[in-house]
Amino acid sequence: VIFIENAEMLSAFQVNEILTTFSGKKQCKSSEYKFTLPECDKLLLLLSTNFGEEEIIQADSPDPNHNTNKLVVEEAAFRDLRRTWDTGLVYRSYRRLVKIIRGPVRRNKIRQLIESQTRKREKKTRDGLNENLSPQTLIDPSYLDQSGFTGQKIVIESVKRGLMAVSSGLKMGDGPLVLLFAGLPGTGKTYLSQIIAKAYNGGDRVSISDLEKQSKFLHVDMGNYQDERAIDGFVDPSPGLEGEGLLASVMSKQKRVVIVLDEIEKAHPSLLKDMLLPVLDNNEGHVQKKKNGERYPTRDAVFILTTNCFDDVIQELYAKGKMYNEIVKHVGELLQSPNAHCRSAHPNSRNPFSWGPLWRRIMAGEALVT
DSSP: EEETTGGGGSOOOHHHHHHHHHHTTEEETTTTTTTTSSSGOOEEEEEEEOHHHHHHHTTTOGGGGGGHHHHHHHHHHOOOOOOOOHHHHHHHHHHHHOOOOSSSHHHHHHHHHHHHHHHHHHHHHHHHHTTTTTTHHHHHGGGGGGGGOOOHHHHHHHHHHHHHHTTTOOSSSSSSSEEEEOTTTTTSSHHHHHHHHHTTTTTSSOOOOHHHHTSSSEEEEGGOOTTTTGGGGSSSOTTSOOSOOHHHHHHTSSOEEEEEEETTSOOOIIIIIIHHHHHHHHOOEEETTTTTOOEEETTTOOOEEEEEETTHHHHHHHHTTTTHHHHHHHHHHHHTTSSSTTTOOOOTOOOOSSSSHHHHHHTTTTTEEO
16 A cells, blocks of 8 residues: 555646556556555555545534535545646546545544455455456456557556456445447447457457357447337336346346447436436446346446547547547547537437536546547
8 A cells, every 4th residue: 555645745747657657557666665566456556635625624514504515525626636636647537536535534534445445355356266266367457458459559558447446456436337438430439348348257268249148248229218218128117017127137147247338328318317327326336126126236347338429529639630638638528518519419418428427427437539
């Protein structure tokens, strides 16, 4: 564990150097900290800051007139973080990595955080050993390098970081890993999703068709859920209706599943707001059967959302020779803007990603442009 207190004193350049040194590496070496760690996924890096301090103090105030809800606290902390550490690495991953610790005894709470993450890692290892495979054996991030998916190294590295966080038990929250792939049709979003499914299940040991038969890989065309009458079967139909919902059927058979929600913007807005958010929830994401109330946690699943929204803008930025980080930042701003119009979105929605709760959950994973 590397713990850096008062990390808000670090410059954006220094934070970027720290993340570059340790992020997504098989072996961690640092001359400054004078250590070598053979397995970098066993490193827990904690940067303690006072970001959002005023709102946190108000939130913990006994005076109800000054009480601030959790969402306002998080937004304040994220705002301070972006303002202080405005770097590409931080921009893409801050919501996935930041955890708000409230209360006066900060060191004790940090110790609790370390212990809880350690317990999660040990539990994942025990569960894996019960299946005669450890999580590290099941998940093979290096397979992404050998997959033949060329020309998009930054995307591959971002996906590897997400998979390594899962395999080491250090993924924050108790929900699924959520990835967003935005880009032009034919740029490999679906192909990359298949590569991720194989990497998540040991690489070349299994084929995509085998994973589909074992309910470990599911590709969903969200254009089939444009009609509000059709969306009831997405998770699980209401009592009185026959059949089993798509997600409930898969999650009841297999916890470790990669689910691709292809062209998510085409789905009816109520599906995103009323059905998808509980599934992706980062605290206790789950799929629930409506007939008997049985719940299936989604913490071990990977949800990949693909979209063609603003593909014309992406094409234009690439044509102008813009750098990848500039494109990610610009498209990210469009995706969360209620004033931006996604041409391929459902007729009842100008921009489905601009709905705050959904965008915040997506940003807890990785927003990628392919």
